[in-house]
Amino acid sequence: MNTVDRRGALKLAGLAGLAATLPACGRGFGGGGDQKGDAVELNMVWWGDAARAEKTQKALDLFHTANPGIRVRTEYQDSSPYKDKLVTRFAAGDPPDLMAMRTDSLREYANRGALLDLAQQGGKLDLSGLTDSARGLGVVGRQNFGVPSGLNAIGFVVDKALTDKFGVQIPDGDTWSWEDLATFAKQVTTASGGKVYGTNFEVWTIANLIVWTRQHGEDFYTADGKLGITAATMTGWLAMVQKMRADKAFPPAGFIDPNGGASAAQSYIAKKAIASQIIPTNNFLTFDKVCGGQLQLLRIPGETQGARRGQSIDTPALWSVAAKSKHPAETLTLLNFLVNDVAGAKAAGTTRGVPASRPVATAITPGLETDDQRASAYLAELQNEKLPPSYSYPIGASKLTNILKSISTEVEFGRKTPAAGAAEFVDAGQKALSA
């Protein structure tokens, strides 16, 4: 036996090159029931966790009882792989019948004819229980491509257990300003001896930035689908956070791993590393549980000091129907059930937000867990107030989070000034929306 000769080496290397194909990225959906028979089978996909799956399945059990001719096969997974998987299903010509749709992706699908126009479906889908603004979340022009799976907003949660421990007073959550937040957070950090940072929120999350933009009298996305935020307003956002970071109200650069798609249980607030943060209100129950039950739910700062109100009513996800669904009638029956059935909504709970239909929301609220009731009340108050209108996310909107994440990280580490980062964001954002 000899060492490898030239031809052998060539063959080996050639094989290695050929065998090393692109990495396989396929990942199956985690899946639910799969019963076959004469019934029409619908495929319904969404993102979320096991707790949401359990509640969803309970609602579907009720649907199956009421509609013995329809079987719903559900599949779910985490939000980030969900997005990638969904598009490949469309590309392969095998779209799900009913799907959860991100608001920032809606027009990317709708404008390309992939979704069923729900406005054309006559009496099969009753949306009369929804307010105009709720219905508007899925409207593109005169067409409707999605129904909110629930309503939410963003809220500021503060861990009272920590503030009590350190003897810091929580500001009034309806009227506090961004300066109040900075002062409060700095007090917490100081009082804890630097063990707990007063606050941290995701600088790159567009929903957070949208509130700030609206408070400054601008629309983040304009009515005609352009980027409306000015460089000055963007600079203010980045500079405010950098100021808090310098004052140790915010954790130091690199403390937070921005890429951890961490669950509530793994979040920095649950680990008592920070005392407050921004969350979507539909997650309040989960966050309060993992934080020990002492969370206070405050409004976003600056609501009474700004040029106008910043908060808005949003949805965690829309329900959309594929244009190529083989069973549109049955799918609409299912969607109508999800929107209007009180027993179903009660079973599904509020993991996707407060039911979009106001009569349904009113009917199920008394039976909810206390924390869900608190989140529902928070939302109901906002709904009763006059908030400036918001416009649907234009095509390309889903790119902005990554753009902002990259730029805000460079500002965090001092590689760019807030002004330079802001100018770059506005420029890149405008390009992303026009491409």
Add this chain to the structure above:
Amino acid sequence: MRKDRAAYLFLLPWLVGILFTVGPFVVSLYLAFTDYNLLTPPHWSGLANVREMIGDVHLHQSLKVTFIYTLVSVPLSLGAALAVAMVLHRGVRGLAVYRSIYYLPSLLGSSVAIVMLWRYLFGYQGVVNQFLGRLGIQGPGWTSDPHFALSTLILLHVWTFGAPMVIFLAGLKQIPAMYYEAAAMDGASGWRQFRSVTLPLLSPIIFFNLVQSMIASFQTFTQGYVMSGGTGGPAESTLFSNLYLYQKGFGELDMGYASSLAWLLLIIIAGFTAVNFLAARYWVFYEN
């Protein structure tokens, strides 16, 4: 001839597999010259994708990341593999156990679980920084700081030196002992023996490992994807070419451009491999 037939029999699964490779291969070449959003049929766009590449700063960043990663981590991991193989080759009691221990990271290194584990080890409040803290040093966020994130991934790559190490071990075993005996008789030191006997006779193996490792490292995806949650962050510091390609195709629904990126990567890998083969003439020594 009979021997050949047996060979083809063993190759059969691979030959069948190639049918499933050639189809997508050809389609992706076509898509590389189209504008394709996955939802509506592709449109022929000629060289538009190529023109876009020239001005695409994110692409340039991703190539920079991939080049740095490859040019730093491949020599380091091969060096580590050879060093450990030399030690093990000298005859260690329980060689099989050590070999398995060192090989283990290669099996695990690109797995999601290990990358997650590294994120915890190298997090701002992770084990590494707790250790540094005892020495009075506040370490950075090794995975969240754009200055360090790529180095952390390079370290992870170097740690997975087991596969080339096993191949080196096999190669070392095939060098006839008589050469060493003759060299020792002539008074050659251990270092001299390594340089004049081991390295030349091992050079085909080194060459194989080099080509293999470079191709694999140009195609790195999982480490960057998991470490950065798919973003290539912090601040694009771990934006590997393959990750950027994935983002373009599946994140931004620009599969035409993603296909052209795939072909660009193929051309780059082919180019580097060709250079490797040309350079091999000057340093790879075949005994027969």
